[in-house]
Amino acid sequence: xxxxxxxxxxxxxxxxxxxxxxxxxxxxxxxxxxxxxxxxxxxxxxxxxxxxxxxxxxxxxxxxxxxxxxxxxxxxxxxxxxxxxxxxxxxxxxxxxxxxxxxxxxxxxxxxxxxxxxxxxxxxxxxxxxxxxxxxxxxxxxxxxxxxxxxxxxxxxxxxxxxxxxxxxxxxxxxxxxxxxxxxxxxxxxxxxxxxxxxxxxxxxxxxxxxxxxxxxxxxxxxxxxxxxxxxxxxxxxxxxxxxxxxxxxxxxxxxxxxxxxxxxxxxxxxxxxxxxxxxxxxxxxxxxxxxxxxxxxxxxxxxxxxxxxxxxxxxxxxxxxxxxxxxxxxxxxxxxxxxxxxxxxxxxxxxxxxxxxxxxxxxxxxxxx
Numbered sequence: 239x240x241x242x243x244x245x246x247x248x249x250x251x252x253x254x255x256x257x258x259x260x261x262x263x264x265x266x267x268x269x270x271x272x273x274x275x276x277x278x279x280x281x282x283x284x285x286x287x288x289x290x291x292x293x294x295x296x297x298x299x300x301x302x303x304x305x306x307x308x309x310x311x312x313x314x315x316x317x318x319x320x321x322x323x324x325x326x327x328x329x330x331x332x333x334x335x336x337x338x339x340x341x342x343x344x345x346x347x348x349x350x351x352x353x354x355x356x357x358x359x360x361x362x363x364x365x366x367x368x369x370x371x372x373x374x375x376x377x378x379x380x381x382x383x384x385x386x387x388x389x390x391x392x393x394x395x396x397x398x399x400x401x402x403x404x405x406x407x408x409x410x411x412x413x414x415x416x417x418x419x420x421x422x423x424x425x426x427x428x429x430x431x432x433x434x435x436x437x438x439x440x441x442x443x444x445x446x447x448x449x450x451x452x453x454x455x456x457x458x459x460x461x462x463x464x465x466x467x468x469x470x471x472x473x474x475x476x477x478x479x480x481x482x483x484x485x486x487x488x489x490x491x492x493x494x495x496x497x498x499x500x501x502x503x504x505x506x507x508x509x510x511x512x513x514x515x516x517x518x519x520x521x522x523x524x525x526x527x528x529x530x531x532x533x534x535x536x537x538x539x540x541x542x543x544x545x546x547x548x549x550x551x552x553x554x555x556x557x558x559x560x561x562x563x564x565x566x567x568x569x570x571x572x573x574x575x576x577x578x579x580x581x582x583x584x585x586x587x588x589x590x591x592x593x594x595x596x597x598x599x600x601x602x603x604x605x606x607x608x
Contacts, residue, residue, distance in 0.1 A: 239472070240431045246475040247433060250468035258465045259456060268467045275474035279438050282477050283423065284414035291439045291460040292470060296405035299424035299439035300327040300370075302450040302461070303401045307368050307422070308335050310447050311399065315365030316340045319358065321382070323347050323562040324372055328403055332370075345371075350514040351380035351566050358387050368399045373407040377562040377579055378513030379522030381407075388419025399445065405429055405437070409480060410491060410521050421445050427469070431584065432476030436469035487584045491520035494582045494591055498523055501595040507602060512563065512573055523580045526573045529602045535578060542597045547579050 239247075256264030258272050277287045293299045308318060320332055322344040332342045343361045345353045358369065369391070374381045384402050391400050401422035404413055409430030415423055422445065426437035441447060441460065453462030480487065502509055502525070512524035527535070532548040539546060548560065559574045567573045580594070 239433060240476065240479055242479060243432055243472045243475045247468045247472035250471045254467045254471065256467075258467055259454065268465075272465055272467060272470055275470050278474045278477050279425075282413075282481065283408075283425070283440060284416050285440050286443065288458075289415075289441055289443055291441055291457045292465065293437050293439050293461055294435055294466075295428070295437040296325075296403065296424050296426035297327040298450065298461075299405075299426070299437055300325070300401075300403055301331050302439055302447065303422040303424060304328065304331040304368070304370055305335065306447040306450055307399050307401070308340055311367040312340075314397075315363075315367045317363050317365045317367065318342045319345065319361050319366060319369045319371075321345045321347060321353055321371050322565045323351055323375055323377075324370070325376055325403055325405070328370055328372070329561075347565055349566050351375050351378045351512070351562065352382060352514060352517075355383055355386050355390060358390070362394075362396070362398065364396070366396070366398050368401065370401040370403070373402045373404040373413070374411075374519040374522070375513065375562060376406040376522070377560060378524040378566070379406075379519040380513040381517045381519065384420065385418050392419045406522070407519060410519055411488065412484065415440055415442070422447075427473040427476060430473075430476045430480050432473045433469045436466060436473050483584075488520060490584060491582055494586055494588065495520060495523055497588050497591050498580065498582075498595065501592055502598075505595055505599040507595070507599055510573075512566065512577060521582045523582075524577055525580070526577050527598075527602070528572055528576055530605050531575050532577050533575070534605070535598075535601060538601050539578075539594075539597065542601075544594050544597055546581075548577055 254268050254271065256262065256268050258265055258268040276290050276292065280287045280290050293302065316339060318332065318335065318340055320328060320342060336342055345357050345361060347353055371382050373384050388400055391398055399421045402420050403424045405424055405426045406429065407413060408425045421442045423440040428434040449460055449462050451462040456462055456465060508528055510526045512526055536546065536548060563574050563577055
């Protein structure tokens with residue numbers, strides 16, 4: 239987290255301990271502060287404050303959007319469309335709904351990790367009620383045609399709720415829900431150097447989905463549970479800092495990625511880029527390095543002080559190969575067990591990039607010497 243974000247959260251932990259749902263003065267004060275924060279969250283994606291449901295992060299936002307939408311619109315149909323490279327926070331709710339009698343179509347991606355509008359058109363049925371697809375992939379960074387799909391669905395006579403998991407994109411590229419024509423959009427604060435455990439779900443005005451959690455009537459009955467005021471205020475501060483430096487941060491991330499690729503070329507390391515090179519998130523770089531298995535490199539790079547993964551952090555702890563890479567290339571492809579995923583932050587420096595490539599080159603040379 240940024241130091242300013244930590245300061246806000248620490249102060250709030252000490253001073254803003256009142257329950258924002260209470261009628262006493264301390265509670266009312268926190269309610270006002272949360273309302274201001276909600277407005278800031280809304281402005282960050284071009285939405286209205288009334289369309290923001292504050293959650294515990296991306297997983298809860300995705301679960302709410304998918305499960306509660308499906309249950310609410312079940313009388314209109316039980317068919318859902320998604321892709322086969324979604325985050326587990328989307329795929330697992332889909333699996334749950336299948337166990338409840340819903341039918342899910344998993345669209346296959348191409349070798350760039352993308353789908354087309356034509357695939358969406360062909361998959362839509364009279365009983366389709368929901369489409370959920372991520373904005374940018376968390377493992378390879380490829381950006382999906384969200385705006386194109388949103389425009390098509392807007393003109394479609396059949397009402398289909400459109401959800402996008404924008405957790406990985408939020409904080410790295412500008413998002414506007416009106417341009418995207420989405421009904422639901424999931425966000426997490428920690429992708430913007432905010433605290434973990436806080437996020438929001440954008441719910442377009444007129445789309446009514448009940449709370450996933452059973453309890454109180456917080457968040458206009460969209461999300462039960464006492465508001466986490468310190469985390470909310472820290473999230474607001476993170477957004478403010480990001481908006482102040484948005485273009486600068488974006489250009490910095492782009493420069494880091496270009497520098498990484500340039501240094502790889504200069505080091506004469508044999509590699510290929512996984513995912514779409516042009517339409518991609520600026521902070522994610524997935525590389526296939528044929529010279530050495532990724533599991534070996536991960537351990538050795540970690541011992542050298544470089545933190546990275548073979549896939550997303552949410553899947554990297556398992557022994558299973560990346561479902562994203564297998565979907566893109568097939569089970570037996572070299573990319574499946576020879577890929578490293580690098581991600582950059584606004585605090586990452588060019589010097590760190592250069593050092594990482596130097597370490598990578600040293601380890602590859604060491605392996606090839608045996």
